[in-house]
Amino acid sequence: MHTSARCLAAAGTSKKTLAKPGLKDVLVIDAVRTPFLLSGTSYGKLMPHDLQRFALKGIAERTGIPKEAVDYIVAGTVIQEVKTSNVAREAALGAGYSNKTPANTCTMACISSNAAAVNCYGLITSGVYDVCIAGGVESMSDVPIRHSRKMRSLMLKANKAKSVGERLSLLTKLRPDYFIPELPGIAEFSTGEIMGHSADRLAAAFEVGRQEQDEFALRSHTLAQQAAEKGLLRDIYPVEVPGSETVVRKDNGIRITPMEKLSKLRPAFVKPYGTVTAGNSSFLTDGASAALLTTNEKAKEYGLTPKAYIRDYLFVSQDPKDELLLGPAYVIPKLLDKAGLTMQDVGVWEIHEAFAGQVLANLKALDSDYFCKNHMKRSGKFGQLPLDKLNSWGGSLSIGHPFGATGVRLIAHCANRLIHEDQQYAVIAACAAGGQGVGMIIERHPDGKF
Secondary structure, eight states: OOHHHHHHHHHTSOOOOOOOTTSOOEEEEEEEEOOOEETTSTTTTOOHHHHHHHHHHHHHHHHOOOGGGOOEEEEEOSSOOGGGSSHHHHHHHHTTOOTTSOEEEEOBTBTHHHHHHHHHHHHHHTTSOSEEEEEEEEOOSSOOOBOOHHHHHHHHHHHHOOSHHHHHHHHTTOOGGGGOOBOOOOBOTTTOOBHHHHHHHHHHHTTOOHHHHHHHHHHHHHHHHHHHHTTOOTTBOOEEOTTSSOEEOSOSOOOOOOHHHHTTSOOSSSTTTOOOOGGGBOOBEEEEEEEEEEOHHHHHHTTOOOOEEEEEEEEEEOOTTTSTTOHHHHHHHHHHHHHTOOGGGOOEEEEOOSBHHHHHHHHHHHTOHHHHHHTSOOSSOOOOOOGGGBSBTBOHHHHOBOTTTHHHHHHHHHHHHHHHTTOSEEEEEEEETTTEEEEEEEEEOTTOOO
């Protein structure tokens, strides 16, 4: 049976495949991740490249791909560890991949590993490489903290001083404020606004109430807990923490908190009247992910069974002040139009949950005539996304959100859900700092097994 026909039969639909004539298919063989943990817990003493190393080891073990067969590795990250500026390369070497395999690190805020996957997609479709790994990592347990700029300047001058007298002279210039450290930025550089504050304003603009947000957060944790108990989170690769007897096998941020308790939490950003709280926001998370992407020919050569295809993608950007978190609303209609699909063609939706209010505001934007006409220049509203097909195994609110790793986690959930839920197409949509966003279309492979 022809691949396209087999795909349609497997998915139980009459929809066309999105294979592009003359362009190589990019197969998702599998994707893994470390358990996602609250920062400051079991991964607290590890460096980012350690976490990425575990994910790279995991994808090789899970798929059986010979490490020397991998042509290229790309990993996304956001808060760079200065000692390992190219974390992809250090992790690859630490995981036992060939030192002849190039690796690079990319960053695009919360969609960094989506960017890594797209980089690999481009390398494969253009014929540069055949076997690539896309991943991502974030460690919020040990972020780099710098001396103040004044202190750095003084220290650099001291390093160039040629005599004891010159060094002592520089010491006389020290002032108390020189010792105030610089923490990694938590505000948008262009606007100076904290993302949580922007989420609160967005929720207010789209009239997303506190109860709606708390209910959505509870939904995320409940679905994630159910998925974990049913053994559906098979992308998890256990981690043996070095220097201890601990083997981490599951995410530790999933907590089903009753609505009564959620409703009592105080606003975290806009006080005292805001609606965004610690209970309906994603939390600081440590974790890493990795996905093996390749061609049909290489999959056959190495006896690999694919789960899905990456079929299409699109990045968007908009006003980082008032539309910071609206990437999903902007990208979903454009991406589906580009691919020739409708909302009804999509059986699996995975939208990154930075904040409950952010997700709900995007859903309301898509179902708003005013927003779609005036901001997206469409003839009318895009429509109401089916909630029963959205993030049915939980999302970033519950599973966690290691900034650089989440994109590949979304790919993993799409590939696995397509098979488990007997669907053909999945859509990923995510917002990111800087007012950017990404959309990706994943198509089920007819031979995929869950």
